[in-house]
Amino acid sequence: MSDTTARALALLNLLQTHRHWPGTELASRLGVTERTVRRDVDRLRELGYRVESTPGSAGGYRLEAGSAVPPLLLTDDEAVTMAIGLRVAATQQLVGGAEVTLTALAKLEQVLPSALRQRVNALAAAVQPPRIGAGPVVSPVVIGEIALATRDHERLRLRYVDGQGEESVRRVEPHALAPAGRKWFLLCWDLDREDWRTFRVDRITSVEHTRVLFARRELSAQEIEERVLIAASWSPQKIETDAVMELPLAEMQERFGPWGQGATAEGPDRTRWPFGGADWREAMYGLLWIPAGVEYTTSFPEPHRAELREAVERLLRALDAPTPASSADS
Template identity: 80%
Template sequence: MTDTTSRALALLNLLQTHRHWSGAELARRLEVTERTVRRDVDRLRELGYRVESAPGSAGGYRLEAGSAVPPLLLTDDEAVAMAIGLRVAATQQLVGGAEVTLTALAKLEQVLPSALRRRVNALAGAVQPARIGDGPAVSPVVLGELALAARDSERVRLRYTDGQGAQSVRRVEPHVLSPAGRKWYLLCWDVEREDWRTFRVDRIEDVEHTRVLFARRDITDEEVAERILIATSWSPQKIEADVVMELPLEQMEEHFGVWAQGAMAEDDRRTRWPLGGGDWREALYGMLYIPPGVDYVTDFPEPERSELRESLVRVQRALDADPPAPRHPASSADS
């Protein structure tokens, strides 16, 4: 393999790993001049890759879908079959394979021409694989577009329907796609609200690319996992209740951090905080995090309210009683 061929393949790899590159950055990565980059781009175009270029300080190069599948050593039928397989795999939330599946899907769909995209969409809609559990159906088209946007740090517009059926259009900066609890979630920065938001992907109806790039914000893996966990807890729960605590909203948010999501000021000294769970034990777990010394009331529903009260009475009785005799040390015969 010649140096020219190796360099062209290295350029192609860079173009496939990010949506937009400046000529200067490509030259720096490849350790060549910008003039050499332009010649290598022309070679890729001759091979069938559609590389768009834009002049000026904000210009650069990006790999676009062409009129035919570029020479990936795949036939049209093979490319369609691979795209459908990746979409099905992504929506099935394969254990340990979500990230790899989405990146592979993003790379392939980026170069599929429109005619093959239509075939993929039509065939994928006819494929009804057995679902894992009872999770809601996720559009593989939406999932693929979000994967592209997250990979390329591209701002998008979403048409979203919340749990109450209200529709809205949101401008967001996608950071992470994650499966959790048989659902897919998108963690993104909401441009209008200037804060992190987590959306269920099955409630996203449309993704519009803006071609506006954004600088990724710092967020740790721990913060991502915590925000996704909070989003799963906001799904409809068997037990749902409000707690009104004797604590101003600002102090409550400082104490609870991201778990203060949904809290609102009742007045200048009290905060209303929604909580829930699969049963009264899970809801009680949330109430136990209210700071010591802070009084609160709750509209915990019946019959779970009575079950909780009965359990707490027994706990109080156990704490008031004399402790049991110390455990006898194990004998040699027991060891």
């Protein structure tokens, strides 16, 4: 780094620490003349910093907000604090802010020196933020590493523990991180299975960077959202049941798309499809996916089966009843 650049950065650091600096004080602290300070202020202005100056014996310089965000100069402690804050924020359910949080986290983590990254990891592990809802704990270290690789299109090697407690090593191309309900999910291309997979981030125990880049596969925002919602629906539910429909497996999978995950053939012309929900209303929604005209049976459990039957019978009576007159017709 040249003396001029180092001095300009030192000047920027001083301007960021106080609202107003007399020109003489800045010159004294930097060990230069006031004329040199004026030249360094001009360099900062060229970089996008809005440095205002006031003339006279009481005049000086101050850093003001501009029309765009210029590069920031952070001390080590400030950088660590910001990285921890972003990691904690990324593990919460931020309405509409998840993508922005992860983007900011990836940018900051990319430039953190190794020593500062170690400090962030150690401190973040000790921070226990108040959680929103009762979702599983997500490692801020893991989510930070995945955010970096997702942005940089870098292949990862993950250690993953499934719902049955079985650990496996997965080689993936990370595509998107997204929250659903009270959980975080990683949508990625599984290199060994040659297909899309969605993993719960709280079940990823370690992340290994491979430094191998990949060409990003195209998925629309709607497809990403749908696959994450499907993965969320596959988490253990209060009601877990299935339906056997009069439809060959291949035809069922074609009609259901990604929502047909877990379906198995029950002979050449029938398919068993598992579904569920937090209550009988959510589980009933799964039955509405079965195409019109396709007969099926279901193992809907009691007492939810009786609750569903009562609701359906009441709905049928409402549909068969005359349309109620509106108040305007009275």
